[in-house]
Amino acid sequence: xxxxxxxxxxxxxxxxxxxxxxxxxxxxxxxxxxxxxxxxxxxxxxxxxxxxxxxxxxxxxxxxxxxxxxxxxxxxxxxxxxxxxxxxxxxxxxxxxxxxxxxxxxxxxxxxxxxxxxxxxxxxxxxxxxxxxxxxxxxxxxxxxxxxxxxxxxxxxxxxxxxxxxxxxxxxxxxxxxxxxxxxxxxxxxxxxx
Numbered sequence: 077x078x079x080x081x082x083x084x085x086x087x088x089x090x091x092x093x094x095x096x097x098x099x100x101x102x103x104x105x106x107x108x109x110x111x112x113x114x115x116x117x118x119x120x121x122x123x124x125x126x127x128x129x130x131x132x133x134x135x136x137x138x139x140x141x142x143x144x145x146x147x148x149x150x151x152x153x154x155x156x157x158x159x160x161x162x163x164x165x166x167x168x169x170x171x172x173x174x175x176x177x178x179x180x181x182x183x184x185x186x187x188x189x190x191x192x193x194x195x196x197x198x199x200x201x202x203x204x205x206x207x208x209x210x211x212x213x214x215x216x217x218x219x220x221x222x223x224x225x226x227x228x229x230x231x232x233x234x235x236x237x238x239x240x241x242x243x244x245x246x247x248x249x250x251x252x253x254x255x256x257x258x259x260x261x262x263x264x265x266x267x268x269x270x
Contacts, residue, residue: 085123088113089137096134096183097176104131132193135186139196142167146200150207157256160211160219161249164226165242172241177234212256225252 083091091113096104105127106117113120124130149166153159171177187193201223209219229248233241 083113083115085133086137088115088120088123089134092130092134093138093141096131097170097173097179100179100182101131101134101186104134106130131186132190135183135190135193136196138183139187139193139200143196143200143203146204146207150203153211155211157212157253160208160222161246161253163207163211164222164249165245168226168230168241168245171230174234174237174241177230218256222249222252225249 088109092104092109095109095112099108106120106124109130110117110120120130124133145167146163149163153163153166171180187197204223205216205219207219208222209215209217212218212222226245226249229245230241233239233244236244239247
C-alpha cells in the first residue's frame with residue numbers, strides 16, 4: 077500500500093532550505109532532512125532520488141521563492157523611490173540572521189557554478205532591476221546601481237554587529253537616495269525623485 081504524503085514537496089524543500097541556511101549545503105542529507113521534516117529517509121529518496129538532486133531542487137526552490145516574493149512586492153509596493161527601498165528591505169528579511177548569512181553566500185556559490193541556476197539569477201536580476209528602476213524613474217541603469225549597492229550594504233553589514241539589518245539598510249539606502257536627489261553622484265539623478 078502506498079504511503080500518503082504528509083508533507084508536500086514544497087514543504088520538504090522549505091525545510092531543506094532552512095537546514096541549508098542554518099548549517100550549510102553539505103549538511104543536507106536524507107537523514108538530516110528526514111529528522112527536520114518528519115518523513116522517513118526512504119520517502120525522501122523516493123521523491124528526490126539522489127542527494128545531489130535533492131540539493132539542486134532545494135536551490136531551485138529558493139529561486140522560486142525569491143521570484144514569488146519579488147513579483148508580489150512589485151505589485152504591492154508604491155512606485156516611488158521610497159518604494160524601491162521598501163522593496164529591498166522586504167526582500168532582505170532572509171538575511172536578518174547574521175549567523176546564517178555566510179551559509180547563504182555558499183548557496184550563492186552553488187548558483188554561480190550551475191549554468192541553470194546561474195540563468196535563474198540573471199532572470200531574477202532583470203526583474204528586480206526593472207522593478208527598482210521603475211520606482212526610481214531612471215530605468216534599468218538606476219535600478220542596477222541600487223541593486224548592486226543594496227547587495228554591497230548587506231555584505232558589509234555582516235561584518236558589523238552594532239545595528240539590526242533593517243535599520244542599517246533603511247539608513248544606508250536612504251543616504252544613497254538623498255545623494256541621488258541632491259545630484260551628488262556625478263549626474264545620476266532620478267526624474268521621480270526631483
